Structures are given as structure tokens and as C-alpha cells.
Amino acid sequence: MIIVRSADELRSAITGPVSFVPTMGALHAGHASLIRLASADGSCVVVSDFVNPSQFGEGEDFESYPRDLDGDAAIAERAGAHILYAPDVGEIYPPDFSTTIDPGPLAQELCGAHRPGHFAGVATVVVRLFGLVGPRRAIFGRKDYQQLAILQRVTKDLALGIEIVGAPTIRDADGLALSSRNAYLSAAERSQAVVIPQALQHAAEAYAEGQRDGVVLAEIGRKALDGVTLEYLEVRSTDLGPYDPALPAVLLLAGHVGTTRLIDNIVLDPTAPERAATQISTKEYA
Amino acid sequence: MIIVRSADELRSAITGPVSFVPTMGALHAGHASLIRLASADGSCVVVSDFVNPSQFGEGEDFESYPRDLDGDAAIAERAGAHILYAPDVGEIYPPDFSTTIDPGPLAQELCGAHRPGHFAGVATVVVRLFGLVGPRRAIFGRKDYQQLAILQRVTKDLALGIEIVGAPTIRDADGLALSSRNAYLSAAERSQAVVIPQALQHAAEAYAEGQRDGVVLAEIGRKALDGVTLEYLEVRSTDLGPYDPALPAVLLLAGHVGTTRLIDNIVLDPTAPERAATQISTKEYA
Numbered sequence: 001m002i003i004v005r006s007a008d009e010l011r012s013a014i015t016g017p018v019s020f021v022p023t024m025g026a027l028h029a030g031h032a033s034l035i036r037l038a039s040a041d042g043s044c045v046v047v048s049d050f051v052n053p054s055q056f057g058e059g060e061d062f063e064s065y066p067r068d069l070d071g072d073a074a075i076a077e078r079a080g081a082h083i084l085y086a087p088d089v090g091e092i093y094p095p096d097f098s099t100t101i102d103p104g105p106l107a108q109e110l111c112g113a114h115r116p117g118h119f120a121g122v123a124t125v126v127v128r129l130f131g132l133v134g135p136r137r138a139i140f141g142r143k144d145y146q147q148l149a150i151l152q153r154v155t156k157d158l159a160l161g162i163e164i165v166g167a168p169t170i171r172d173a174d175g176l177a178l179s180s181r182n183a184y185l186s187a188a189e190r191s192q193a194v195v196i197p198q199a200l201q202h203a204a205e206a207y208a209e210g211q212r213d214g215v216v217l218a219e220i221g222r223k224a225l226d227g228v229t230l231e232y233l234e235v236r237s238t239d240l241g242p243y244d245p246a247l248p249a250v251l252l253l254a255g256h257v258g259t260t261r262l263i264d265n266i267v268l269d270p271t272a273p274e275r276a277a278t279q280i281s282t283k284e285y286a
Numbered sequence: 287m288i289i290v291r292s293a294d295e296l297r298s299a300i301t302g303p304v305s306f307v308p309t310m311g312a313l314h315a316g317h318a319s320l321i322r323l324a325s326a327d328g329s330c331v332v333v334s335d336f337v338n339p340s341q342f343g344e345g346e347d348f349e350s351y352p353r354d355l356d357g358d359a360a361i362a363e364r365a366g367a368h369i370l371y372a373p374d375v376g377e378i379y380p381p382d383f384s385t386t387i388d389p390g391p392l393a394q395e396l397c398g399a400h401r402p403g404h405f406a407g408v409a410t411v412v413v414r415l416f417g418l419v420g421p422r423r424a425i426f427g428r429k430d431y432q433q434l435a436i437l438q439r440v441t442k443d444l445a446l447g448i449e450i451v452g453a454p455t456i457r458d459a460d461g462l463a464l465s466s467r468n469a470y471l472s473a474a475e476r477s478q479a480v481v482i483p484q485a486l487q488h489a490a491e492a493y494a495e496g497q498r499d500g501v502v503l504a505e506i507g508r509k510a511l512d513g514v515t516l517e518y519l520e521v522r523s524t525d526l527g528p529y530d531p532a533l534p535a536v537l538l539l540a541g542h543v544g545t546t547r548l549i550d551n552i553v554l555d556p557t558a559p560e561r562a563a564t565q566i567s568t569k570e571y572a
Binding site: 096097101106127154158 | 382383417418439445
């Protein structure tokens with residue numbers, strides 16, 4: 001694996017059709033799973049490592065967001081990346097950069113309602129990275145469910161011709177979804193945070209047993225969220241439209257444990273139950 | 287030349303690297319010159335013919351904008367186009383389309399100040415068309431000077447890897463820039479409209495004689511605009527930043543003759559004077 005800093009170096013390093021894993025660094029086993037998926041078909045795997053300022057709001061954690069290029073390089077290489085693209089801010093946002101991509105109404109809902117401008121920042125940087133990297137497909141984690149839906153929308157609307165792949169959420173042994181922000185949690189907060197996947201799991205079990213009332217499902221989750229300051233807990237259709245009891249759905253959550261903002265979700269599908277609490281152990285990366 | 291209605295047909299019809307001429311139809315000799323330029327290097331020349339609703343404001347002329355596919359096809363074929371892509375609105379804007387590209391501050395100035403949302407509409411449809419057509423370069427007329435600058439900006443910001451080419455303005459024998467909207471002018475208005483290129487020419491002559499005061503240059507133009515209801519007349523740097531007397535500049539104008547909105551511009555370059563009133567005759571297309 002080679003580490004490149006500029007788009008020119010990147011272009012020289014690419015050896016064939018690209019599968020692309022955009023990241024903000026602070027790589028963990030979740031990212032490693034995306035990279036393994038990217039490399040499974042023999043693609044040239046490019047991982048970007050860029051903490052994008054435009055997707056952080058005022059008072060959010062842009063400055064404190066964990067950065068560890070050496071650690072990232074070790075994880076990316078072990079997972080099968082060929083190129084780690086770690087540009088500086090001036091490479092991504094030259095002084096005269098002025099374009100913003102607004103993904104539309106969905107960017108104002110759920111996380112977007114609590115993080116104004118967040119998804120415009122995500123969409124803009126991802127489309128620019130797509131241009132610089134030139135992938136045939138790009139892999140994103142389903143943990144960021146709304147982000148994945150928005151990027152699928154924007155990629156289709158702009159006819160970018162890139163396949164957007166959603167990959168399963170990777171979880172610690174107790175069920176907590178892996179996130180770079182988990183590093184902010186104190187030991188006590190980390191213990192407390194397990195109620196998030198547990199709450200989703202309770203609701204999913206009720207759904208599996210036949211409960212189809214969206215208000216009841218949300219309430220089952222909400223009652224299990226001791227110690228979490230909830231931003232939202234909503235049942236939606238899997239395309240994030242309004243919940244339809246007759247169709248597969250997704251239960252989405254955002255909240256704070258201490259000062260750390262965490263998100264998670266679980267698909268409610270009678271034909272293919274997902275188990276948030278036990279899906280995948282990550283001991284091999286601990 | 288073949289006429290296609292869908293992106294699928296378009297993709298099947300493309301025979302090699304594409305030079306692309308996006309148009310709103312109502313083709314005239316100005317468009318023909320873009321198409322000839324596109325075909326000069328042996329590219330597969332794709333012309334799109336789509337009246338884009340999202341770049342028209344309320345009360346503007348979307349409904350009345352001239353449409354003549356048969357006439358367009360004849361002009362495009364004669365000028366060397368290989369494919370005329372004439373999609374319907376549902377092909378460009380499927381029901382769930384939701385993305386908007388905001389080009390940034392320049393889109394709020396000059397024409398953008400008088401046509402809110404116009405350049406976002408232009409940028410969005412052009413980037414989508416770029417995705418559908420997949421060109422290596424695209425040709426736009428310099429008559430729409432601000433549009434050209436904005437599309438260069440957006441193409442660079444999103445790293446689309448498409449060369450944006452600006453082509454000379456084509457003018458009638460009396461100097462009026464060709465525009466599909468000239469068809470709205472009555473005979474008397476058409477006679478009156480000649481003051482627009484004449485006013486630009488007066489200012490350019492003063493510039494050629496050494497006048498470098500931007501206020502004076504604008505005033506020279508303004509005094510020659512009898513019968514034009516002016517929206518703006520401004521001297522800017524050629525990148526549309528503030529005017530710098532030491533650098534090449536451009537004088538830009540928008541105004542109404544009767545109810546018809548017309549725009550024009552002239553580059554003020556001491557090393558390469560442009561002549562608005564006599565540049566190119568179009569009798570062969572009349």
C-alpha cells in the first residue's frame with residue numbers, strides 16, 4: 001500500500017478499476033470491513049482519509065476529531081487497501097472553491113434536523129472525492145444509514161455512474177456499533193452506551209413478534225434508553241420515507257451519552273431479521 | 287445524425303470520445319458555431335435539446351420559450367452533430383429527483399441578482415447532463431459569460447474532469463448577439479436592440495484609447511442605451527471578480543427591450559481588441 005497526498009500522485013498510483021472507501025480516518029474494524037469488501041472483487045482499493053470541515057457544525061467536534069494517520073495506514077493496509085489518499089484541506093478546498101451540493105429535503109430530516117448543513121457538506125466532499133478518485137463503486141457503512149441514502153440519491157441525481165454499496169454495521173461484542181466517536185466515551189459511558197443497541201433490539205424483537213404500530217415500536221425503544229439523551233428515535237420506511245406497516249422498515253436513533261453523539265439503526269424486516277446485539281464480534285481488531 | 291430520447295439510447299449511439307453542446311433548443315447560428323467547434327477534432331458530437339424548467343424563475347418565459355425540434359435537428363445535423371439528445375422532463379427530473387448544485391457567491395451577482403435560483407438550475411442540469419452524456423469536453427458560448435464562468439467553477443470544484451470550452455459570440459450583421467430570445471422582438475424592437483452592441487463597442491473603443499476608469503467606461507455604455515431598460519452594466523475582471531484597471535476586463539450588460547430580456551458582453555483587452563459590432567456575419571443562417 002502507498003500513501004499519497006495529492007490527486008496527481010493518486011492518479012499515477014491507480015492500477016485499474018477503483019473501489020473507493022471514503023473515510024474521515026480514525027479507522028476501526030468497521031472501516032476495515034468496508035475495505036475488505038472493496039478488495040473482494042480484485043479492484044484497486046483507494047481509501048481516503050480526510051476530516052472534512054464542511055460537515056461539522058459550529059460547536060461540533062471538528063478540532064477534537066481523532067486523527068492518527070499511522071494507525072489508519074496499518075489498518076487500511078492489513079484490510080487490503082492499495083492506496084491511502086490523505087489530502088490536506090487545501091487540496092480538497094482550494095481558496096476559490098465555492099460549490100455546494102444540496103441533497104434536498106431528506107438532508108433536513110433526522111440527523112439533518114440536528115446538524116444543519118451536515119449532509120450538504122458530506123455530499124459536496126464525497127462528489128469532489130469521486131471526481132478526484134474516479135471509482136466505479138464506493139462503499140459506505142449502513143451505520144450511517146441516512147448518509148448512505150443521501151449519497152445514493154445524489155449519485156443517481158447527478159448520474160455519476162458510480163455504484164454505491166452499503167455494508168453491514170460492525171459491532172463490539174456487546175452490540176455497540178463501532179464508531180470513531182466511541183473513543184470519546186469514558187469507561188462508565190461506554191458501559192452505558194450498550195443500551196442503544198439493546199433498545200433497537202427490543203423494538204426489533206417486538207416487530208418480529210408482529211408488532212407493527214410505529215408509535216409502539218418507538219416507545220419500546222425509548223423506554224430502554226436509560227442514560228441516553230435522545231435526539232430522535234423514528235421508524236421509517238427503508239428509503240426513509242414515512243413508515244408503512246406493510247413494508248420493511250428501519251428504526252433510527254441518535255442521542256448523546258455524556259457529550260458524545262452516537263447514532264445507530266436496525267432494519268425491521270419480517271423476512272430477514274437483523275440482530276443488533278450479536279451481529280458481528282470485532283475481537284480480532286480490539 | 288440520429289435523434290435519441292433516452293439516456294439508454296444515447297449511450298448505445300455514442301461511438302467515441304464525446305464533445306458535448308448542451309442547448310435549450312431553438313438553435314441558431316450561434317449554436318451551429320459551437321457544434322462546428324465541437325466536431326473540429328473528430329469527436330463524437332452530442333447536442334442536447336432540453337428546455338430546463340429549473341433555470342426559469344416565476345414570471346419568466348419557460349412556457350413561451352421557443353421549441354422547434356425539427357428545425358433544431360436540421361441545424362444540428364448541418365453543423366456536424368452526430369447525436370441530438372432530446373429528453374423529456376421526466377427523463378431529466380424523475381419524480382424523486384432532489385439534488386441542487388449551488389455554485390456559490392458568483393451565482394448571486396449580475397444576472398443571478400435578477401434571476402434568483404437561475405444559476406443553481408443551470409449548474410444542476412448541466413452536471414446531470416454531463417453524467418448522462420459522459421463527455422470529455424463541453425462547449426458553451428461566451429455570450430453567456432457568467433454562465434460559462436460558473437460552469438468552469440463547478441466543473442473544477444467537483445473535479446468532473448471535463449474540459450469547458452468558451453466559444454466566441456456570434457452576431458447578426460448589425461452586431462446584435464444571436465439569442466433564441468431575439469425571436470420575441472418586434473421589428474421595431476429588433477431595430478432598437480442594436481444599441482446594445484453599439485454601447486459595448488463605444489466603451490471598448492474608449493478602453494482601447496486608454497480609458498481605464500470603470501465608472502467612466504460604464505457611463506459611456508449607459509449613455510448609448512436609448513430604449514433599453516437596463517438591469518446592470520458592469521465592468522469586471524475577466525474572472526468576474528472586481529475590476530482591476532491593470533488587467534484585462536469584461537463589460538457585461540443585461541436589459542430589456544420591450545419585454546424581451548437580452549444580455550451581452552465585450553472583453554476589454556488592450557492586447558486583443560474585440561469588435562462587438564462587426565465580429566461575424568450570420569447571413570448564411572438567416
